[in-house]
Amino acid sequence: MRIPESELILNPDGSVYxxxxxxxxxxxxxxxxxxxxxVDSVTQHFERIxxxxxKREFKTVTGIYAGKRLTVISTxxxxxxxxxxxxxxxxxxxxxxxxxxxxxxxxxxxxxRIGTSGAIRADVDIDSVIISRYAIGLDGLMNYYRRDTxxxxxxxxxxxxxxxxxxxxxxxxxxxxxxxxxxxQYGVLGRLGITTTATGFYGPQGRSIRLTNNSSDxxxxxATVAYDGIHATNLEMETAGIYGLASALGHHAISLxxxxxxxANGEFSSQPSNTVNGLIVSFLEMWKTN
Numbered sequence: 579m580r581i582p583e584s585e586l587i588l589n590p591d592g593s594v595y596x597x598x599x600x601x602x603x604x605x606x607x608x609x610x611x612x613x614x615x616x617v618d619s620v621t622q623h624f625e626r627i628x629x630x631x632x633k634r635e636f637k638t639v640t641g642i643y644a645g646k647r648l649t650v651i652s653t654x655x656x657x658x659x660x661x662x663x664x665x666x667x668x669x670x671x672x673x674x675x676x677x678x679x680x681x682x683x684x685x686x687x688x689x690x691r692i693g694t695s696g697a698i699r700a701d702v703d704i705d706s707v708i709i710s711r712y713a714i715g716l717d718g719l720m721n722y723y724r725r726d727t728x729x730x731x732x733x734x735x736x737x738x739x740x741x742x743x744x745x746x747x748x749x750x751x752x753x754x755x756x757x758x759x760x761x762x763q764y765g766v767l768g769r770l771g772i773t774t775t776a777t778g779f780y781g782p783q784g785r786s787i788r789l790t791n792n793s794s795d796x797x798x799x800x801a802t803v804a805y806d807g808i809h810a811t812n813l814e815m816e817t818a819g820i821y822g823l824a825s826a827l828g829h830h831a832i833s834l835x836x837x838x839x840x841x842a843n844g845e846f847s848s849q850p851s852n853t854v855n856g857l858i859v860s861f862l863e864m865w866k867t868n
Contacts, residue, residue, distance in 0.1 A: 710832070770808050
């Protein structure tokens, strides 16, 4: 079936609308970062740059690292942007953009989020790394898509819903999982945790400046969610959407979180750049051999 112009919008040069990319401009291994400036923090380690495209908050650089092709793309903040980035990346490899038809043989991408996050448990150290084994989506993105869910995802979503029903009954959380393959390859880079994905930075993460939150203690309660010995550890704004979309589309995804703040202890890192750059280097060194 042909995908209409209104559903998959292309630019005059045939590139996908928001990312401004053509299929040959991305690798099948893709690092996602939030901040466009962080793209350079990764690609400074590349041996060669092949393509560099920047439109809005979406900056994409593809090049060679350790003799292998790798893409880095900035997503901006939030799962609304993740929805754009992941659908358009999928279209680049799995839709013939000239005929507008889905290809008979699908390609599975490997997607690695390297991002920052805040801990919600007192026992998570500042400047440590959390590897998101599972995610709790408070953002609502995956409620718009049909997908199969696992026992782990259902359990996590049910626990979160029970917690939120007291003060935030209109929030419909969902569960999502990392790629088991990528966890087996990169899980040693940090502590496994369950990451909560919020739909905003202030009220949705329990912060209050001038407005009064409907719930002042839900983060403490979310921190009690657990599955198979893995606890809810941290809070950010993309992981659940990444995991949900990647799984539904047949891709592999993992989220690596540099812990810069601890909400339970009221602490913030004194060396945030060093922590993020250290995670980038550690990941790239491991990626070379996988």
